[in-house]
Amino acid sequence: MKVVYFAWVRERIGKAEENVDPPPAVRTVADLIGWLTQRGEQYAHAFETPRVIRAAIDHAHVKPETAIAGAREIAFFPPMTGG
Amino acid sequence: MKVVYFAWVRERIGKAEENVDPPPAVRTVADLIGWLTQRGEQYAHAFETPRVIRAAIDHAHVKPETAIAGAREIAFFPPMTGG
């Protein structure tokens, strides 16, 4: 499963994308954030305030409780500031 | 006192402007419409539905009950359709 990061989430983690293979117990977007947080200080820093983290699966916004099964690409990023 | 007409009010009366000298009893815009209506068929036709006639005194919109004393120029026209 490909995970991509943007803006300060990307900067804190120190990479723009990576492939991950979480265990089956990681079922939702929130689970995946929790699992990533265990991977190191830079992840813990990026996800330290889960409330402000936005997620998308395959280019569509999703909620923390959305299941990740079947996702090709999951994105994490801060609230958007376009326009 | 100068009176000016626009759009179909102008067309019905058959002139764009004229000078009039109403008697002192003609005190308001509505009075002036009534007085003009007596002046001929074309005026009666122009003012046959007073409800739709709009008026301005010296370039500002006024209501039928507005006094005409001191006016330099009084305009009568249909509802506006600009923009």
Place this chain on the structure above:
Amino acid sequence: MSVPVTIRLQEADFDTAREIAALTKGRTDIGAVVTFSGICRGGEGGDAIAALTLEHYPGMAEAEIGRHAEEALSRWPLTGLTIIHRYGRIVPGENIVLVVTASSHRQAAFQAAEFLMDYLKTHAPFWKREESAAGTSWVDATSHDDAAAARWAKS
């Protein structure tokens, strides 16, 4: 600081890009520019229109638009405002009216432009006459436009 306000009544067409540039050139305090262009349509409902002729009340038109421009400036924090209204004969596809509003934030620019258009429609002394195959006729005012203008009234 005075806000640049341009009001023009003219027979000639206008250039929207030039009017935007005039309001924004050399400035870095403008975050939002809204333009509204009103264009002559070829038909309302079923009948094809060959042209519109716009009659206006010279002097009052400038005064009335100027009053509404002042009101817009007092209600929204604009950094610039341009209003151009054409008169004379206008064929379908041609511009009739342009409103450009500039502000640091988008809501002010949008609201001021809508306010000005609603007031131009109902309060500016212009009258449209349509030419079609059936002859010429004056365009009726719509209660819809009156309602649009009424929503800006202060209670």
Place this chain on the structure above:
Amino acid sequence: MSVPVTIRLQEADFDTAREIAALTKGRTDIGAVVTFSGICRGGEGGDAIAALTLEHYPGMAEAEIGRHAEEALSRWPLTGLTIIHRYGRIVPGENIVLVVTASSHRQAAFQAAEFLMDYLKTHAPFWKREESAAGTSWVDATSHDDAAAARWAKS
């Protein structure tokens, strides 16, 4: 009849007049064109900004803007719609975003443009980073923009 919809993400600047012309040329069914131009300001509050850098999520940005364009077309009777969003480094005074809406009537054009801007601000995957004398920092999202977007939610 299909409605012309243009969505572009690009580093280059855009030409508002050309985009208006592209939506209106040769047509006589358009009565109203609204444009919104979002421009980079030189400072928010006290600090002078040297530039903004816009990061975006390629693929999702197009998809998300496309979904909102479709929603705008379903909610308002538009005759054309153009959305251009720049990315990369942008200095004060330069354009960031353009929305152009065309319709036979002005309310649809105004409302669709406002709707699209409110959604672009809060849902399109773009992030602004500011450069100033103090260094660079990511721009925070504002609750004001969230509230502006929320007013379009269907009950």
